[in-house]
Amino acid sequence: MSVIVLVEHTEGVIKKKSLEAVQYASEIAKKMNTTAAAIVAGKATDEEMKNLGQYGAQKVLHVQDDRLNELHARAFTRILVTAAKKESSQVIITLHDVNGSSIAPRVAIQLNAALITGALSYPDLEKGFVVKKSVFSGKAFAFVQAASDKKVITLMPNSFPLIKNEGTATIEKLEVAFEEKDFGVKVKEVNKITGEIPLSDAELVVSGGRGMKGPENWGLIENLAHELGAATACSRPVADAHWRPHHEHVGQTGTTIRPNLYIAAGISGAIQHLAGVSGSKTIVVINKDPEAPFFKAANYGVVGDVTEILPQLTAAVKKF
Numbered sequence: 001m002s003v004i005v006l007v008e009h010t011e012g013v014i015k016k017k018s019l020e021a022v023q024y025a026s027e028i029a030k031k032m033n034t035t036a037a038a039i040v041a042g043k044a045t046d047e048e049m050k051n052l053g054q055y056g057a058q059k060v061l062h063v064q065d066d067r068l069n070e071l072h073a074r075a076f077t078r079i080l081v082t083a084a085k086k087e088s089s090q091v092i093i094t095l096h097d098v099n100g101s102s103i104a105p106r107v108a109i110q111l112n113a114a115l116i117t118g119a120l121s122y123p124d125l126e127k128g129f130v131v132k133k134s135v136f137s138g139k140a141f142a143f144v145q146a147a148s149d150k151k152v153i154t155l156m157p158n159s160f161p162l163i164k165n166e167g168t169a170t171i172e173k174l175e176v177a178f179e180e181k182d183f184g185v186k187v188k189e190v191n192k193i194t195g196e197i198p199l200s201d202a203e204l205v206v207s208g209g210r211g212m213k214g215p216e217n218w219g220l221i222e223n224l225a226h227e228l229g230a231a232t233a234c235s236r237p238v239a240d241a242h243w244r245p246h247h248e249h250v251g252q253t254g255t256t257i258r259p260n261l262y263i264a265a266g267i268s269g270a271i272q273h274l275a276g277v278s279g280s281k282t283i284v285v286i287n288k289d290p291e292a293p294f295f296k297a298a299n300y301g302v303v304g305d306v307t308e309i310l311p312q313l314t315a316a317v318k319k320f
């Protein structure tokens with residue numbers, strides 16, 4: 001009986017949200033009086049893997065195969081199923097992101113396990129493994145029970161603060177009998193977006209909506225983001241109108257973020273937008289309409305024109 005967790009990395013650099021998933025797995029393991037093992041696939045340095053011990057992993061099972069530097073959902077499913085059988089795992093954890101969402105349901109089917117997606121809490125073992133998750137685009141919470149012996153959980157990123165401890169994990173090789181069909185999708189080209197802070201990992205985000213009026217005004221968002229060291233984001237209509245690339249769109253149909261600070265400029269605060277940002281610790285809204293619904297979700301609000309307020313805010317940040 002153990003808990004295993006899939007770790008995501010980019011060319012060996014483990015993502016912050018994966019450290020959170022490791023911490024989540026190890027806390028569940030503690031509650032269950034068992035151990036947590038992190039599963040790392042592809043190129044990763046020994047140091048990065050050992051450091052997973054700082055977030056509670058006792059050991060790392062490493063699958064070394066260069067084909068695993070890219071996501072192959074079937075191959076990663078086989079890895080998790082192999083690891084779960086080897087470790088007699090009762091709980092299998094992935095992130096609730098594009099990768100985790102394509103792998104977790106496959107693993108759950110193969111292991112005949114209950115699947116809980118988008119978990120926001122640790123399971124309440126006394127109540128029979130009940131987990132809190134958000135439903136209806138973040139407007140409500142549901143408490144769901146995994147009633148089967150084995151459980152697969154996808155963790156909503158940025159649900160828990162990271163706490164780093166002393167500790168080091170041991171590294172073991174995991175042999176997996178892949179089949180050719182596990183690598184059926186070939187990645188032909190990867191276009192990297194350089195020079196930007198990845199949105200899902202960002203602690204600070206400056207975001208613009210249709211109230212920015214057009215892409216020619218985006219310098220106002222970028223200047224403030226630059227001064228703060230923040231990532232930039234946008235509402236869906238902005239991406240649909242090609243003012244900004246689609247990977248910046250946050251909300252129900254875009255990326256879910258939980259930064260420490262979310263600054264929304266010229267965004268009305270529709271329910272579908274809030275679904276992706278309402279977990280932010282502090283929300284600042286700039287809108288010229290005092291009745292804009294976003295003000296109800298805001299910690300701080302500025303009623304004013306973005307073309308006047310954003311430069312003033314940027315100048316104020318520059319002084320620090």
Ligand code: FAD
Binds near residue numbers: 254
């Ligand atoms: P608007 O609603 O047009 O609001 C613009 C705001 O800017 C207004 O509040 C206005 O007062 C203010 N403003 C105008 N000029 C200025 C100025 N000069 N200075 C200051 N303020 C100004 N939306 C998302 O964002 N993300 C999603 O994931 C998403 N998914 C969706 C899924 C579905 C199935 C559907 C039906 C819709 C979805 N939407 C999503 C769209 C959503 O319903 C809203 O239409 C959208 O969020 C509105 O974007 P906006 O706030 O930028 O634009």
